[in-house]
Amino acid sequence: xxxxxxxxxxxxxxxxxxxxxxxxxxxxxxxxxxxxxxxxxxxxxxxxxxxxxxxxxxxxxxxxxxxxxxxxxxxxxxxxxxxxxxxxxxxxxxxxxxxxxxxxxxxxxxxxxxxxxxxxxxxxxxxxxxxxxxxxxxxxxxxxxxxxxxxxxxxxxxxxxxxxxxxxxxxxxxxxxxxxxxxxx
Numbered sequence: 001x002x003x004x005x006x007x008x009x010x011x012x013x014x015x016x017x018x019x020x021x022x023x024x025x026x027x028x029x030x031x032x033x034x035x036x037x038x039x040x041x042x043x044x045x046x047x048x049x050x051x052x053x054x055x056x057x058x059x060x061x062x063x064x065x066x067x068x069x070x071x072x073x074x075x076x077x078x079x080x081x082x083x084x085x086x087x088x089x090x091x092x093x094x095x096x097x098x099x100x101x102x103x104x105x106x107x108x109x110x111x112x113x114x115x116x117x118x119x120x121x122x123x124x125x126x127x128x129x130x131x132x133x134x135x136x137x138x139x140x141x142x143x144x145x146x147x148x149x150x151x152x153x154x155x156x157x158x159x160x161x162x163x164x165x166x167x168x169x170x171x172x173x174x175x176x177x178x179x180x181x182x183x184x185x
Contacts, residue, residue, distance in 0.1 A: 001054055004030050005038065006061030008087035013054050016079045023052050024120065024150060028172050035168060035179055036116070036146055039063045043115035046070070046107070046140070048100050048131070053080035053093075055118040055148070060089045064116065069095045070103040100131060108138035115142045120150040129161050132180065136162040147180040 001013040001023055015023050024032075032055070040063035047056030050069040053076075060067050067089075069080050077097045084090040096103060100121070119131060128149055135141045147164060149157065153176040159166045164180040 001026060001052065003058055003061050003087055008061040008089060011087045013052055013083045014079055016052055016075050018075060024054055028175055028177065029054060029058055031170060032148055032177055033058060033062065036148060037062055045116040046114040047118045049119065049121045050080055051076050051120065053083050057083055057087050057089060059116060060092050061087065065092065067093045069093060070098060070100065072097060072099050104134050104138055104140060107140045113140055113142050115145055117141060117145065117147045119147060123152040128157060132161040132164055143182060145182050149178045151176055
């Protein structure tokens with residue numbers, strides 16, 4: 001695993017020890033950023049279920065100003081901190097060890113809003129709809145926000161969740177990526 005493009009291009013990223021996380025492959029990461037970017041002119045990104053932090057780090061490397069990384073596993077938090085240090089992006093990041101629901105409530109209380117959100121929960125967790133709805137209800141997503149969901153290819157996600165409409169879905173073996181964009185009606 002490495003940073004594919006931008007200011008930290010080529011920097012190696014460490015994987016989380018053990019088998020509890022499933023890092024996004026470079027191939028899938030490259031495909032995601034070709035669909036949503038590939039580069040950004042500032043903004044904030046939320047990497048929920050961050051694992052290694054690879055997606056949020058890639059977004060920072062490609063021009064996002066700030067990233068918030070959330071994961072409940074201590075090994076993941078340690079790995080994210082290491083990878084941010086390696087990529088030279090530690091000053092642009094906040095890293096929190098908590099569960100997703102608590103994190104969303106805390107971010108809402110702090111009135112933080114994000115243009116880009118990565119959702120990559122463990123495949124056995126089937127609550128993408130609830131998470132996206134909570135983000136919208138708690139106003140932590142900007143009006144033009146993009147939400148990227150990485151999930152089991154067997155799962156078919158809804159065409160619309162609240163004000164978000166599915167823009168695209170792409171399958172990569174057992175992994176699927178579904179992109180939602182806020183619809184401006």
